[in-house]
Amino acid sequence: KQEVTQIPAALSVPEGENLVLNCSFTDSAIYNLQWFRQDPGKGLTSLLLIQSSQREQTSGRLNASLDKSSGRSTLYIAASQPGDSATYLCAPTGNQFYFGTGTSLTVIP
């Protein structure tokens, strides 16, 4: 069974800072990896999808990298804003779909 770990569990930064969220997974036999954000009491919003053959994906201020062989992915958020405050989840997809424990991000105005 895939085990997914996200570090740090919680992060609080002042507005404008760049930050990195880390995700590690135990089973490298994945088809792709997605990053999501979840606002309190809400569903999940897909941020980025990296196919297994790709090394990174970018969307606006977000950049995600994937090193499948070492079981790692990072999500880089540039110039953080208060609206970025949410829980961020990574999900490597193999035969099933497992979530990381999440990183709770607070961006302080």
Added chain:
Amino acid sequence: GAVVSQHPSWVICKSGTSVKIECRSLDFQATTMFWYRQFPKQSLMLMATSNEGSKATYEQGVEKDKFLINHASLTLSTLTVTSAHPEDSSFYICSAPKGGGRVESSYNEQFFGPGTRLTVL
């Protein structure tokens, strides 16, 4: 992006009753859908994989007789919590993959419903 809906968005029921939650893919077909449960301040836990035309696959520790899953069509999966108890109170979320046509496609992107908040009194 694709749209997945869930109904109801919230439900309150008495202990011992059954509750049905619907998950629909509105603009694409999904032969597979996934059901998750999320307790407060915890991550999502996969409960089961719903397969159109065949039985659902349950994760270890999830009672299949308690959480009945029916994948009625290529756009609809239902989760029925039977004889609900207060400990079943949780946030239930479904997802459906869209993209490569096969579950194992690297192009598959998961789209999530908005979730259903279940409270059992």
